[in-house]
Amino acid sequence: MRTATSSEQSVVDGVQKGLYIGGQWRDASEGGSFGVEDPATGETLCEIADARADDARAAIDAAAGAQDDWRHHAPRERGEILRRAFDEIASRVDELALLMTLEMGKPVADSKAEISYAAEFLRWFSEQAVRIDGRFGVNANGAGRMLTMKQPVGPCYMITPWNFPMAMGTRKIGPAIAAGCTIVMKPAQLTPLSMLALTDILERAGLPAGVLNVIPTSSSSAVSEPIIGDPRLRKLTFTGSTPVGRSLVQQASENLLRVSMELGGNAPFLVFEDADVDDAVAGALTAKMRNIGEACTAANRFHVAGAVAEEFAEKLAEKMGEMKVARGTEEGAQVGPLIDEDQRSKVRALVDDAVGKGARALVGGRDVDGAGHFYEPTVLGGVPSEADLRQEEIFGPVAPVFSFDSEEEAIAQANDTEYGLVSYVFTRDIKRALRVCEELETGMVGLNQGMVSNASAPFGGVKQSGFGREGGYEGIEEYLETKYVAVNL
Numbered sequence: 001m002r003t004a005t006s007s008e009q010s011v012v013d014g015v016q017k018g019l020y021i022g023g024q025w026r027d028a029s030e031g032g033s034f035g036v037e038d039p040a041t042g043e044t045l046c047e048i049a050d051a052r053a054d055d056a057r058a059a060i061d062a063a064a065g066a067q068d069d070w071r072h073h074a075p076r077e078r079g080e081i082l083r084r085a086f087d088e089i090a091s092r093v094d095e096l097a098l099l100m101t102l103e104m105g106k107p108v109a110d111s112k113a114e115i116s117y118a119a120e121f122l123r124w125f126s127e128q129a130v131r132i133d134g135r136f137g138v139n140a141n142g143a144g145r146m147l148t149m150k151q152p153v154g155p156c157y158m159i160t161p162w163n164f165p166m167a168m169g170t171r172k173i174g175p176a177i178a179a180g181c182t183i184v185m186k187p188a189q190l191t192p193l194s195m196l197a198l199t200d201i202l203e204r205a206g207l208p209a210g211v212l213n214v215i216p217t218s219s220s221s222a223v224s225e226p227i228i229g230d231p232r233l234r235k236l237t238f239t240g241s242t243p244v245g246r247s248l249v250q251q252a253s254e255n256l257l258r259v260s261m262e263l264g265g266n267a268p269f270l271v272f273e274d275a276d277v278d279d280a281v282a283g284a285l286t287a288k289m290r291n292i293g294e295a296c297t298a299a300n301r302f303h304v305a306g307a308v309a310e311e312f313a314e315k316l317a318e319k320m321g322e323m324k325v326a327r328g329t330e331e332g333a334q335v336g337p338l339i340d341e342d343q344r345s346k347v348r349a350l351v352d353d354a355v356g357k358g359a360r361a362l363v364g365g366r367d368v369d370g371a372g373h374f375y376e377p378t379v380l381g382g383v384p385s386e387a388d389l390r391q392e393e394i395f396g397p398v399a400p401v402f403s404f405d406s407e408e409e410a411i412a413q414a415n416d417t418e419y420g421l422v423s424y425v426f427t428r429d430i431k432r433a434l435r436v437c438e439e440l441e442t443g444m445v446g447l448n449q450g451m452v453s454n455a456s457a458p459f460g461g462v463k464q465s466g467f468g469r470e471g472g473y474e475g476i477e478e479y480l481e482t483k484y485v486a487v488n489l
Contacts, residue, residue, distance in 0.1 A: 008329065009045075011099050012193065018049045019216070020199050022062035023209020029054040034218040036193060039105040039337040040327040040372040048192050051215035056184075056223035057230075059213040063155040063182040064232040066210025071152045071180040073208070078178055079129035084205035086122040089115060089198075096166070096197060101328040103191045104165055105336040105373075106291055108328055114291075118167035118198075120455035121471065125174035128476050132179065145487035150480040152180035153258050154234030157227050159220070159248070160195065161240045162188035162339055163294045168239050169195050171459070171470045173202070173212065179479035181235070184227055185214045190339055192216040224251075231255055235479065238262070239296075242419070242464050260468025260478050262296070262460060264393050265421035268414035269299035270436065272407070273307040275426040279448065281315045284399065286450030287424050289323065289377065292336055293397040294343070296465075297422045297444075297452060300394055302401045303413050309403040313381045316399060317362035320377035325368055337372040338396055344373045347396035354380055354387040354400060364397075391417060407432065415441045421461035422452055443469075 017033075018025040032050035037043065051059075089096065097111035104111070134149040156176050160168040165188065176183050187195035199214045217223045227233060228251045235258040238248050242264040252259050269287055271280045287299035304312045328336035338344045344367065351365055364378030375396055383390070383400040390400075404410040414423055422444040427433050437445045443461040446452045453459065458469035468478050 008098060008102060011095055012045050012102060015046075015099065015193050015196050016200055017046060017196070019051055019055055019059075020196075020203075020212070020214040021055065021059050022065075022213065023203070028052060029058075034189065036103055036191070037340070038102055039339050040329075040374075042371055045102055046193075048196075048216050050219075051217040051223050052219070053222050053226050055215050056226045059184045059215050060155065060157075060227050060230045060233060062210040062213050063184050064230075066208065067152075067155055067182045070182055070208065070211050073180065075129045075132065075178075075180075078180065079126040081202070081205045081207050082122045082126035082129070082174060082177055085202050086119050086126065088201050088205065089119040089122070096194070098329065099197060100165060100191075100194050101336070103193045104162065105339060106328050107333040107336050110291060110336075111328070114164055114167050117453060117455065118170040121167070121170040121174040124455045124471070125178040125476060128175070128473070129178035132476065132480065134482075144489055147485040147487055149483050149485070151483055153479050153481055155182045155184070155232055156235040156237060156479065157224075157233055158183055158185045159224070159238045159240065160185070160187050162190040163291060165191035165194035166198055169198055171455075171475070172237050173198075175470075175476040176479050177207070177211065179476055181479050182210060183212045185212065186220065186223060187214065187216050189216065189218050189220075224248075228252060228257070229254065234258060235260075237468070237478070242466075245466060258478075260460075260470070261466035262468070262470060263421075263464065263466035264419055265296040265298070265461065265465055266300045266391065266393055266417040266419040267297060267422045267424065267442075268417075268440075269302045269424040270410050270414060270426065271302070271304040271308065271312055272410070272425075272427040272429070272432065273305035274428050274432075275308070276428065277308055277311055277315065280312060280426040281319060283424065283426060283446070283448070283450035284316055285319055287446065288399050289320070289335065289397060290451065292338060294339060294395050296393075298395070299399070299424055299450070301390065301413075302399055303404050303410055304401055305410070306403045306405055309401060310381075313362055313379060313401040316401070317379040320379055320397070320399065321363040323377050325374055325376065327372070335374075335377055335397055337374045339373065341373055343395060344375050347375050347394060347398060350389040350392060350394055351378060351380070351398055354383055354389055357384050357387050359383040359387060359400065393419075407436065411436060411439045415439075418464040419461070420463035421465035422446065424450060
């Protein structure tokens, strides 16, 4: 595995490395910094300013100070700012994708797909900025009128994850800007560069000072506590693990913040005996291997009808075994490294546990020797129900295959989890498709397809996968409050 070339390093060098507060790039108050690692080599790409509590307070000061002016900013201009940012991202896909691959590890092709997906949220919400409306009606008794209006929630604190370093930002920033809210953004420590690049793009698109404030940090608690505790903050939105989400909701309860949480997943992938197995395998590759399996939407458990389970597992193993494992910048790379050694160790432990309990590795099942945090694409057959990966999110290129004997058993197996983000169903029977989709306890379902992500659709889960929706018509509602005016005529 090679190190970064001079052209790759120049992309990194072109990114601002400071905090962005009140429209100014600046050093951290305590002068500290932290390194950003290339997960394919283990080498440090650059150093980033490391925010602390004083910086967090400055950021919320800036956001609160800009809120009143921003909420009165013309909706059309708010939308035009987002549209200009969309246009710039669309013109710089190759550069931004390379930057993302260097800090996160995914193949460049995956990074390009994410950049395009991220941009779509800016375009979608640029169009929604001018469609915020209320209603006017006659009271039921005819004696008066009622007026409702939608107004921005106010300053928002956003915490994004490392696995989709730009799309998870635009999915939150887009609707907040469209609605008229100001923002303090804390990007993930492992992948802050894409967010810093996005910040620079939004600044050039004309976003006023103080509307977006970005504070990368190596200590989430150091910056989150003063922001969440500030009475001027009105909303907290977080994408990440369920345990961290629970803790943040508890903290947010002190000031009764508006909260939206996109948390962990344990996505079931159901294949019925009437499904086209080749189509199901193709969908499984998308649902499992997008983003190296490091996605909350990644298929985590493959529940396959007994009549086709062996065929499905063998075909999936063949396809996954053919995938090229390499540094994401290499030509033809299909599987990059996991984000760090902690994540690879977790994947390894889950596979070893399943094999130790009787599962068979049909392909893969081992670390890749050499530099970086690579793990072989793995398919496990004959997985017992007591295997830890039956209940735990894998977040890696591992596909465990279970079998079922009836539709009722398939639904029961799929719903046997505390999570409820997304599920996938493959069947050619339309009646069965609708029955199963209605019974699955998830916020989203992929029916005969392995991807659900769509900027114009509501993304979110139920149960321990969180609450609130991002994207679609519903996405902007998370950043709006409804005011009712009783009118006496």
